[in-house]
């Protein structure tokens with residue numbers, strides 16, 4: 001009985017020793033940090049649902065940005081896309097661990113985001129955004145300073161004025177704001193990392209910024225407050241001054257349109273007496289330009305004002321259209337002018353003949369020309385009737401000649417007679 005008790009005592013001692021040995025051999029270099037963190041985040045000390053210094057001053061969150069890409073500027077959807085690293089810095093006194101551990105800062109991964117308080121920063125004018133859940137940087141300093149950095153890809157709305165499109169400049173902004181914390185609880189500041197007082201230091205733009213269609217003329221930063229029904233919120237604003245690169249538009253729109261317009265003028269070199277060639281060329285250029293314009297319009301936003309490119313395309317189309325219409329209309333006008341001139345010449349001749357000798361008036365333009373001799377009685381009768389008609393016509397003309405309009409027409413006709 002005693003030996004049994006003794007035996008069990010020995011066994012228990014051996015197990016206890018073994019366990020202590022096990023503990024010391026499996027102790028790893030981060031163990032003290034782990035213990036410290038566990039202690040800091042113990043439910044008795046930390047409630048992640050409340051901001052730091054809950055009853056005290058609002059939390060100051062310092063923000064810096066590093067822009068790695070800016071693109072997808074879409075005038076149809078009025079949006080742009082940007083990828084950036086956002087670093088936020090704040091102090092959480094509950095996380096001060098200097099007393100217990102001073103070897104180094106705590107850089108923490110894993111599900112730490114679910115265990116500590118993090119500002120609920122979002123981009124106010126975003127249409128959609130994504131931030132990888134697993135990739136982030138979170139470091140806590142012994143004095144409770146938390147640095148949190150994440151990569152975000154944001155598609156944000158950008159109100160564009162396209163009156164000068166495609167020679168336009170746009171101002172596109174990113175607005176950072178807390179969703180649930182009013183300015184009484186949290187406010188944002190741009191983190192002037194260089195300490196020169198220039199808030200623009202808080203934003204850095206990568207050298208290898210991917211921008212195919214645009215160039216950045218610069219950017220500006222602001223700290224603003226916005227009032228909503230839910231309260232007043234602190235907001236950070238970053239505005240990019242974006243200039244569209246024109247080369248793409250010159251190559252894909254301006255040069256083709258100009259060439260088509262010039263092509264339509266080629267028909268002026270084609271002789272007048274080959275209508276198929278001239279009309280064919282005119283119609284082809286009109287159709288080509290129509291197709292081009294429809295293609296361009298399909299990629300344009302439907303704005304209610306006229307863009308610069310609309311003026312250009314409209315004027316080009318008018319040129320091409322005028323070149324097509326020129327041939328038929330000039331042919332028509334010319335034939336009409338010929339007819340008129342012939343008529344006019346006749347009248348003129350009548351008028352002149354009347355002046356010279358009203359009796360001996362040539363019957364040009366009628367079946368009974370002056371050279372035709374009357375053959376029989378009926379012919380003679382017709383001739384006399386004609387003569388009577390002529391007489392009334394001549395008096396009418398006399399009367400007409402007194403009006404100024406006829407004077408002008410007569411002068412014009414005289415000139416035309418000289419030309420033809």
Ligand SMILES: *[C@@H]1O[C@H](CO)[C@@H](O)[C@H](O)[C@H]1NC(C)=O
Pocket residue numbers: 028029030031032
């Ligand atoms: C943990 O801290 C104790 C003292 O607090 C120290 O003796 C020990 O070496 C530390 N262990 C590690 C792995 O740093």
Ligand SMILES: *[C@@H]1O[C@H](CO)[C@@H](O)[C@H](O)[C@H]1NC(C)=O
Pocket residue numbers: 102103104105141
């Ligand atoms: C902790 O991080 C801060 C900022 O990154 C740095 O200035 C400081 O030297 C770090 N402390 C230690 C002990 O590494």
Ligand SMILES: *[C@@H]1O[C@H](CO)[C@@H](O)[C@H](O)[C@H]1NC(C)=O
Pocket residue numbers: 161169170171241
């Ligand atoms: C963009 O911002 C600049 C500077 O504030 C201003 O001069 C310009 O008019 C703005 N452009 C547009 C399209 O709002």
